[in-house]
Amino acid sequence: MSHDFDAFYQGEPLAPGLKHNGIPWDIARPQPALAGLDFHGDVLDIGCGLGDNAAFVANQGFAVTAVDSSPTAIAEASKRFPDGNVQFVLADAIDLAGYAASFDTVLSCALFHCLDVTDRIRHLHALRRATRPGAVLHLLTFSDRVRDGLPSPFPQSEKDVRKPLSDNGWNITDFDEGTLLANGATMVAFFDAVGRPPTERPALPCWVVRAVRG
Secondary structure, eight states, rough: OOOOOOOHHHTSSSSTTTTSOOTTTOOSSGGGTTTTTTOOEEEEEETTTTTTTHHHHHTTOOEEEEEEHHHHHHHHHHHHHTOOOOOEEEEOOTTTTTTOEEEEEEEEEOOGGGHHHHHHHHHHHHHHHEEEEEEEEEEEEEEOOOOOTTTTSOOOOOOHHHHHHHTTEEEEEEEEEEEEEEOOOGHHHHHHHHHHOSSSSSSEEEEEEEEEEO
């Protein structure tokens, strides 16, 4: 992985100089951008974090496996959602060993922009191995757009997202602009850096991409 997320969950910076006072994506609810996404069959939430998105999908009646590379995140997600509707598993997003042809839908929310270029390719190959023919990938990742004066912390151009998907067996069917909500109370250093006053739930610009396994 490109960053040490387990250390981050334990209070260390995700990147040099990027201070934080909490988990920015811990908004204690699923991301609103998930509303209206089409799920079917067995669902994989890759890079599930603290589990809110996975629980949202499971509550719609789907079998959900939620994986993350951070033992701390998996332990916390399991505590938050102990009813057994989601299977929380420690796994590497760029490998996914043991999950060959296991899923029909993948949710990747706020993971792609955290991977370096090489790991993104490995990640997309791992998703192909873990999915069945015709599987759908919902990819939500920070964009290079600016919304209400706020950029994203890890901006990605449209080409940064389109090319690796198209080059690695994923046929894009929808490519839209959206937002990911963040926990503004944890992002004081970010607001200072961009010269904007803090807000409770900043809406950070992202791409909302739907692709089908080729």
